[in-house]
Amino acid sequence: MKTIAAIALGCSLLMISPAQGEGRGAWVAIHQDKYVSGEIAATAYINLSMIIRDSGNPKVWVLLYGKQRAATGHMSSLNLTEVDCAGRRARSLHIRTYSGAMATGSTVADAVPPEMWDSAYFPSSWVYDLSKHVC
16 A cells, blocks of 8 residues: 555656756755765755655655666666655655666656665765755
8 A cells, every 4th residue: 555655656746856847946965975986976966945845754856866877777866755854764765767967868767666764874874964954
């Protein structure tokens, strides 16, 4: 039942997808993953004006942009992410990957991932950085 609710939520929120929401605010970089060399591998962005605050946990579209194309053929993705502020964790509700940078190009994949929480909450984690902006 939760999967059906997530699909319905994802589909309804795709209509306000941030890739099409230009003019609603700017993308803000919130987290960077780096290679051992210190070079930036990927950057996570959110649009602060598009945080969804309903009766449950806040939800936000996270744009992930990698410097190199992934083995699956994508360079960037939009992830509808739910943040459990009290539990200090996050999970993806919907993921759409793109062949180009910053959610451009053709859609490579469009999926509803398994309902798994990422509880890696420590100062250098993406969950920590996302929580600072959303909670």
